[in-house]
Amino acid sequence: MPVLVVGSIALDTVKTPIAEHADLLGGSASYAAVGASFFTPVNLVGVVGDDFPKAHIDYFGSRQIDLAGLQVVPGKTFRWSGEYMWDLNTRETRSVELNVFEHFNPTLPDHYKATPYLLLANIGPNLQNHVLDQMTRPRFIIADTMDLWINIALDELLRLLKRVDMLILNDGEARQLTKETSLIRAGARIRAMGPKYVVIKKGEHGSLLFGDGQFFSCGAYPLEDIHDPTGAGDTFAGGLAGYLAAHDASIPLAAQPTSASGPVDIPWNTLCKAVVQGSVLASYNVEAFSLERLRSLTEEDIRTRYEVFRTMSHFEQLA
């Protein structure tokens, strides 16, 4: 089944302690859509200016990404510039030019409106709500967010949380949103705000999945060299959403919605596998700048690293 991905599409300038590159393909929707496309067809919603390189659009098109929802409008593409500190864990935004993104009004083509899986990648929660307003209730709705929206658009974000099935955010954001220092308490508190599932990303420490009385702890792939952390979280969300959509057929009949449109009850085991697949894609993505590593990534690569995740997390029962 396809997944609709909405978010930002950007041209990034990224500086790390090792290198600096300008006008790279970036933005939450770019990473998330390409990530999801490893598993399932994607309906992309976003906006770019008329300066956006055709090569990038061709790249999206070369994946199983529908571009009917991609608006190309007069003006300049959204631009972001950031710098990573020596440990690659801290990032400073150097500049943001909203450009055509400032007046972005995501309007869904008719054939997008019943897309069964929805990933609201990181953009303002008002736009996330606006996209959701246009849709038949998807079978599963995932939202990503960031500290900025917790700071400047909390009410709109809280309204969104009541409408989604899963929220993805990082550890600092989870603490910021709940004022809880314990991530375990934070996960439970966010679930009480609406989403049935919460994923807390912990960077080099992996991620945590919270459900109803259920908990999954996923380690991080042991990377020695990280070249560019940009887009890791977006790629994670895209891979997770794409894997879920691709495995919709594994949902048992008893867990199907009673009405034609309504949330499905995805098996816990499938959710855990999706978190691992998101982690696999993100771990590859940070090995190179922009989406470079994803361009050459194969299904075999993904399977291989998934097995490493299994091996490194495995221990036997007690005798």
Place this chain on the structure above:
Amino acid sequence: MPVLVVGSIALDTVKTPIAEHADLLGGSASYAAVGASFFTPVNLVGVVGDDFPKAHIDYFGSRQIDLAGLQVVPGKTFRWSGEYMWDLNTRETRSVELNVFEHFNPTLPDHYKATPYLLLANIGPNLQNHVLDQMTRPRFIIADTMDLWINIALDELLRLLKRVDMLILNDGEARQLTKETSLIRAGARIRAMGPKYVVIKKGEHGSLLFGDGQFFSCGAYPLEDIHDPTGAGDTFAGGLAGYLAAHDASIPLAAQPTSASGPVDIPWNTLCKAVVQGSVLASYNVEAFSLERLRSLTEEDIRTRYEVFRTMSHFEQLA
């Protein structure tokens, strides 16, 4: 098989944002010996003053802990006082009184000298080396350390590293010792300093075990309430060492040393299970001040939480 545990025995005064307690049983050897005693007999080496409550000695004696190596000398017991900040992750040492510990010269009773498993719990590396000097080469040697020794006794610590099979330290200490920001690189670098195995503890993020081309990532038990983190690392080390010693019989014949005394080749799977058991004990220990929670802990409790660790880390193979 028994494990010899050497380290500090202290009376602690601990302040958390919730409570403050004085003159609690503490010290690395206390936590480690009691932790190990859940799995195997312990030979304890340490020193206390004549003010040390007989009730604590009786408690050690009530476990399977041999006290022939416990020196009771005239003077006051080592005292430590610390305060935890609001998030319980940062700790400030308020005072340290070495007292009888200042002239501690660990001397092994003869029947300790061939103890097959050795845990050099956190004390100065000069004392750790001195204990090792008195022993027939144990089948497996584990050392714990802390930032203080990396700062003031680095040469002695580096000498120790060449003599031990496993080093346990926390993430900050691993970075401090190697000047590497990546824990994956740090683990590899420490292995190159001597120990065949390295365990990096990450507090609420779990722990990492590094071997020769092998890697295990262990999550942390999802605790909502932590009452006192003191001794978590020592209990972890004790549980890990105790579990290994108790399961020595599982080492295959081919992995036995060729000479009468020499290191054994513990199966990777046993090492991973030992890391989980250490995590289980540590997770219980932080639920109450001092060793209070360990006093009531049962074998059944340990098995139950081990299974939770398995469940929360488990995900299936790809179809």
